[in-house]
Amino acid sequence: MCKxxxxxxxxxxxxxxxxxxxxxxxxxxxxxxxxxxxxDGFHQRNDPILDDVANxxxxxxxxxxxxxxGPESWGVQVQPRFYQERGDGWSPATLSLWRDLESMMxxxxxxxxxxxxxxxxxWFEKPKWPPYVTWWVEQNHxxxxxxxxxxxxxLHAQGPTPKAFNFKQPxxxxxxxxxxxxxxxxxxxxxxxxxx
Numbered sequence: 613m614c615k616x617x618x619x620x621x622x623x624x625x626x627x628x629x630x631x632x633x634x635x636x637x638x639x640x641x642x643x644x645x646x647x648x649x650x651x652d653g654f655h656q657r658n659d660p661i662l663d664d665v666a667n668x669x670x671x672x673x674x675x676x677x678x679x680x681x682g683p684e685s686w687g688v689q690v691q692p693r694f695y696q697e698r699g700d701g702w703s704p705a706t707l708s709l710w711r712d713l714e715s716m717m718x719x720x721x722x723x724x725x726x727x728x729x730x731x732x733x734x735w736f737e738k739p740k741w742p743p744y745v746t747w748w749v750e751q752n753h754x755x756x757x758x759x760x761x762x763x764x765x766x767l768h769a770q771g772p773t774p775k776a777f778n779f780k781q782p783x784x785x786x787x788x789x790x791x792x793x794x795x796x797x798x799x800x801x802x803x804x805x806x807x808x
Contacts, residue, residue: 634709634746635710635760635763637744638744641695645700657728669804670716671711714796747774774787
C-alpha cells in the first residue's frame with residue numbers, strides 16, 4: 613500500500629503478508645477551538661508525527677483528510693456521536709493500517725508521539741469514550757471513516773470484543789483473546805532508537 617496515497621498495490625507490496633492487518637482509529641475533542649493558542653503545541657507536533665508514522669516499523673498506510681494535501685481520504689470523514697462542535701468544524705482523528713499490535717504500540721508510546729500523548733490533557737477533553745479503537749481487516753481492505761466511527765462507538769457501547777478492541781484487551785484475527793508481546797515492543801523501540 614502506498615504510504616502517500618493509501619492505495620494498495622500488490623506489485624510493490626510483496627513484503628506485506630497475505631493475511632489480516634489491523635486498522636486503528638483515534639479520536640479526541642479539543643478543549644478549545646482548534647486555532648486557540650492553547651492548541652499550538654498540538655499543531656506544532658502534528659506534521660512531524662505524521663512524518664514519523666510514515667517511517668514507523670509495521671505501519672502500512674493512513675487516510676488523509678478531505679481538502680488537505682497528502683494521502684487521499686478513505687471516504688467521507690465523519691465524526692462519532694462524541695464530537696462536539698467548537699466552531700471550527702472538525703476534531704482530531706486518525707485512521708491507519710498496521711501489520712501488528714506491537715508495532716502500533718511501539719510507535720504510540722515511544723518518541724515524539726509518546727511525548728505528545730503526555731501533553732494530551734493540555735489540549736483534549738478527558739474522554740468519556742475510548743480514545744482509540746483497533747480491529748482486524750482483510751489485507752486488501754481499506755476501511756472508510758464511517759466504518760471506523762462504527763467500530764469506535766461499538767467499543768464504547770460493548771467493551772472490547774473481536775469486532776472492536778484496545779491494547780488492554782486485544783484479540784487476534786480469529787477472534788481469540790491474546791496477550792501483547794512486550795518483548796517485541798521493546799525490540800521495535802530499540803531498533804527505532806538506533807535509527808534516530
